Amino acid sequence: MIGEKPKDLRAHLPLAYPALMLAIFFIVPFGLMAAVSFFHRQPGGFYIPAFELANYQNLYTALFGRTLVFSLFIAGLSAAVCVCIGFPFTYFITRMKRRSQVVWLVLLMSVLSLSEVIIGFAWSLLLSRTAGLSNLLVWIGLIERPVAWYPGFAALLFGICYLAFPYTVLVLYPPLSRLDPALPEAAQTLGASPLRTFFTVVVGSLRNAIVAAFVMVFVFTLGAYLLPQILGRPRHWTLSVLITDAAIYQTNMPLAAAMAIFFMAVSLVLVAITMTVGKGKNIKTA
Amino acid sequence: MSKTLRNIFLGLMALLMGGPLVVVCGVSLNAKKRLFFPPEGLSLRWYMELLTENSWLIPVKNSLTIAFTSSLLALSIALPLAYFLWRYRVFYARVLFTLGISPFILPPVITALGFLSFWVTIGLYGQIYATIISHGVFFVTLPLVTISLGFESIDHEIVEAAETMGANPGTVFRTVIFPMVRPYMISGYAFAFVLSLNEYIVAYMVAGFTVETLPIKIFNALRYGYTPVMAAVTVVFVLLAALIFGLIGRFGDLPKLLGALNPEEK
Numbered sequence: 341m342i343g344e345k346p347k348d349l350r351a352h353l354p355l356a357y358p359a360l361m362l363a364i365f366f367i368v369p370f371g372l373m374a375a376v377s378f379f380h381r382q383p384g385g386f387y388i389p390a391f392e393l394a395n396y397q398n399l400y401t402a403l404f405g406r407t408l409v410f411s412l413f414i415a416g417l418s419a420a421v422c423v424c425i426g427f428p429f430t431y432f433i434t435r436m437k438r439r440s441q442v443v444w445l446v447l448l449m450s451v452l453s454l455s456e457v458i459i460g461f462a463w464s465l466l467l468s469r470t471a472g473l474s475n476l477l478v479w480i481g482l483i484e485r486p487v488a489w490y491p492g493f494a495a496l497l498f499g500i501c502y503l504a505f506p507y508t509v510l511v512l513y514p515p516l517s518r519l520d521p522a523l524p525e526a527a528q529t530l531g532a533s534p535l536r537t538f539f540t541v542v543v544g545s546l547r548n549a550i551v552a553a554f555v556m557v558f559v560f561t562l563g564a565y566l567l568p569q570i571l572g573r574p575r576h577w578t579l580s581v582l583i584t585d586a587a588i589y590q591t592n593m594p595l596a597a598a599m600a601i602f603f604m605a606v607s608l609v610l611v612a613i614t615m616t617v618g619k620g621k622n623i624k625t626a
Numbered sequence: 627m628s629k630t631l632r633n634i635f636l637g638l639m640a641l642l643m644g645g646p647l648v649v650v651c652g653v654s655l656n657a658k659k660r661l662f663f664p665p666e667g668l669s670l671r672w673y674m675e676l677l678t679e680n681s682w683l684i685p686v687k688n689s690l691t692i693a694f695t696s697s698l699l700a701l702s703i704a705l706p707l708a709y710f711l712w713r714y715r716v717f718y719a720r721v722l723f724t725l726g727i728s729p730f731i732l733p734p735v736i737t738a739l740g741f742l743s744f745w746v747t748i749g750l751y752g753q754i755y756a757t758i759i760s761h762g763v764f765f766v767t768l769p770l771v772t773i774s775l776g777f778e779s780i781d782h783e784i785v786e787a788a789e790t791m792g793a794n795p796g797t798v799f800r801t802v803i804f805p806m807v808r809p810y811m812i813s814g815y816a817f818a819f820v821l822s823l824n825e826y827i828v829a830y831m832v833a834g835f836t837v838e839t840l841p842i843k844i845f846n847a848l849r850y851g852y853t854p855v856m857a858a859v860t861v862v863f864v865l866l867a868a869l870i871f872g873l874i875g876r877f878g879d880l881p882k883l884l885g886a887l888n889p890e891e892k
Contacts, residue, residue, distance in 0.1 A: 346714045354706035355719065361703045362725050365763040369744035373736075376743050429639055432632055434886070442875040445884060449871040450864060451643050455824035455841040458860045461848055462646030465653060465857075502646075514885030534628070556731075563733035565827050566845060580735040584831065587739055593746075600739045607732055 377597035387594050395598035404582070404599070411562060411578040412606075418500040419508075419558040423550060425501075426508035427516075431542060433509070434517040452506035460570030463499045464490055467571075496572040504561045511556050515549035516542075559607050579603055647864055654857035672858040682855055685843035689823055692757050692839060697769075697818035699762030701811060704769035709803075712777035723770065730767040737764060738831040745832055752836040760832050761822045768821065769814030772883055776810025777803075779882075813874045813883055820867045 346352055380390035433444050466472050467489035474486040489495055523545060527537040543550070565580040579599065587596035657667025676682050707726060711719045729737045741760040745751040780803065788798045826841040834842055840859065847856050874880055 344714060345716060351714070352710075354710045355722070358703045358707035358710075358726075359722055361763065362722060362766070365744070365759055366725060366729070366740075369737075369740035372743045372747060373740040425639075428635070432636060438881065442880050445880050446868065446871045446875045447640070447643060449880075450868040453820040453824055453867040453871075454864065455826055455844070457826055457841045457845045457848065458650075458824070458863070459646070461844065461856060461860065462650050464848075465649050466646055502642075505643075510884060517881065517886035559731065559733065563735060563827075565735060570848065580733060580827070583735050583739060584827070587742060587831065588834075593743065596739055597743065600736045604732060604736045607736070 373597045374601055376593055377601045379594045379597075381592055381594045395594045396602070398595055399598055399602060407577065407579050407582050408603075408606075410576070411580075414497065414500065414576075414578070415558050415561040415564075418497055418504055418561050419554050421497075421501050422504045422508040422557050422561075423512075423554050426505060426512055426553075427543070427550060428538070430509045430512040430516050431538070434513065434519070435521075448506040448509055451502075452510065456503060456564065456566040457570070459499060459503050460567050463495065463502065464570055467495050467498075490571050491573045491576075493572070493576060496568060496576050499567045499571045500561050500564050503564065503567060504557050507560050508553060508557045511553045512549065515546055519546065555610055555613055559610055562603075562607065647861075650857045650860050650864075654854055654861050656854045659853060672854040673862075675855050676858050676862070679855070682843065682859065685838045685840045686859070688754065688837055689840040692754065692761055692829070692837075693819045693822040696758045696761035696822050697765065697815050699759065700765045700818045701769045701815050703762070703766050704773055704814065705807075705811065708770055708773040708777055709799075711774060712780075723774075726766045726770045729764045734764075734827050738828045741828060742831045752833045754833065754837045756832045757829050757837050757839070760828050761825060764825070764828055765818040765822055768817040769811065772810045772814035772817065773807060775883065776807040779810075780806050809878050810883070813878050816870045816874055820870055823863065823866070 375389075376387065377395055378391050378393070379387040380392055380394070381387045433441055436444070469486045469488040472486065472489065474483065474489065477483045478486055519542065524537045524541050527541045528534065532540065562578075563580060564578055565584065568577045568581055583596050583599045583603065586592045586599065652665050654672055655668050655670070656665040656672070657669040676686075704726065707719070707722055711723055738760075741756070741764075742751070745753075745756040745760075750756045785798060785802060788802045793801070824841060825839075826845065829837070829839045830842055838846075840863070844856050844859065847853055871880075874883070
């Protein structure tokens with residue numbers, strides 16, 4: 341009975357409510373936003389239905405271009421850092437006993453659930469002059485007086501990595517925990533060093549999962565919105581900040597919508613890449 | 627890999643992940659209205675202020691109301707969808723599933739802007755209902771994924787046995803399927819609850835100026851003058867999240883919920 345085709349219309353009944361909700365509150369808002377991106381903006385914050393490409397033409401500015409490039413750059417860089425640290429980290433966790441695994445996973449989930457604003461606040465404290473880590477260095481005697489390490493690019497990169505790290509581990513956890521333990525064991529029995537085993541067998545057999553994780557984390561970090569404002573300088577603001585700014589403070593919805601649609605197109609291309617990569621040939625891991 | 631190196635690496639990661647929490651905790655205990663770490667003088671006055679000042683109590687109440695109801699909404703959408711997806715294999719249910727997980731794949735600012743245009747158009751912009759429904763749809767992903775895992779774990783033979791014994795579909799669902807899926811529903815609800823509590827951009831876009839949630843309040847406090855209450859409220863929320871996930875880890879199968887295939891064997 342399970343896995344068959346629904347017999348009649350009545351069998352579809354459970355689907356009605358979710359379909360209706362997602363249609364009204366997800367598809368309609370999206371369609372609306374897409375429509376607004378072609379609307380004509382009137383001074384004073386209102387817009388009237390129209391079909392013009394002016395909003396998209398307005399995207400062609402130095403600020404938008406620079407912000408887009410910077411958003412992609414910092415997202416790519418932090419995704420790379422997260423995957424490089426997250427991969428061995430997740431590997432260690434999946435090889436632990438169940439109990440220690442649960443403890444680590446609870447810590448990870450707790451950090452994952454932290455709001456961006458809380459992460460930004462915590463790191464701005466840690467990197468600040470009055471309450472920060474530099475006080476510790478003064479106390480040890482490494483530097484003379486406390487310094488402020490934020491705002492700046494390094495602080496922002498650090499914050500985004502902190503934000504994305506638990507997510508990275510959660511993305512890498514399923515493929516790594518399904519990796520057959522016999523594979524690395526076999527390599528070591530045949531005389532490979534643990535380090536060599538890790539790089540050739542574990543990394544090698546999960547190459548596709550790593551690429552997929554990189555793209556997922558990349559898209560995730562593209563969404564960083566508060567951290568650039570807390571830990572970065574205005575020139576470090578990302579596209580998310582620019583879109584919100586246009587929508588809320590300049591009340592230019594058509595422009596914000598055009599930016600969002602453009603941004604979504606870029607993201608969708610990346611998601612499509614994930615799907616293609618995910619479907620690629622992979623050494624049997626389960 | 628050598629054990630010592632591994633342990634140094636793991637310890638460093640634990641320190642990095644836990645470090646900010648320790649500092650925030652320390653700052654929240656400051657006696658003076660400054661953000662010092664280590665704290666100067668110990669007091670719980672900022673926690674008291676959190677419990678007595680309306681400017682903090684209202685956002686706390688808003689956030690809890692929104693998280694409580696929106697996760698219920700997310701659950702109500704996810705359950706029938708996951709059930710249908712498991713019961714029947716048809717492509718349009720797959721399409722709906724993809725739709726349900728897309729808010730988590732796209733950058734949230736895009737979904738948030740979609741919600742904003744929607745609520746402005748129908749005239750509910752700035753209402754708490756707008757935030758609740760937006761969060762409910764935004765977080766459908768979490769219960770959808772956990773409940774789907776729950777359905778997949780059901781042994782088909784049990785369901786077939788119940789049917790052979792003469793139970794009708796309603797009875798099968800109530801007495802066999804539902805109890806087996808219930809733990810996954812609870813964890814899906816908990817995930818959505820905690821994430822809704824901490825969500826910023828959707829809540830801000832949809833009703834940021836009228837329905838102040840806690841993350842919005844903290845960000846405003848961060849911009850317009852610091853106060854240790856921010857640290858106190860952060861500590862409370864982190865503890866709440868850790869408690870909820872700790873309970874899931876204690877009573878549920880966290881490794882399996884997060885996608886491990888057979889964690890019981892270890």
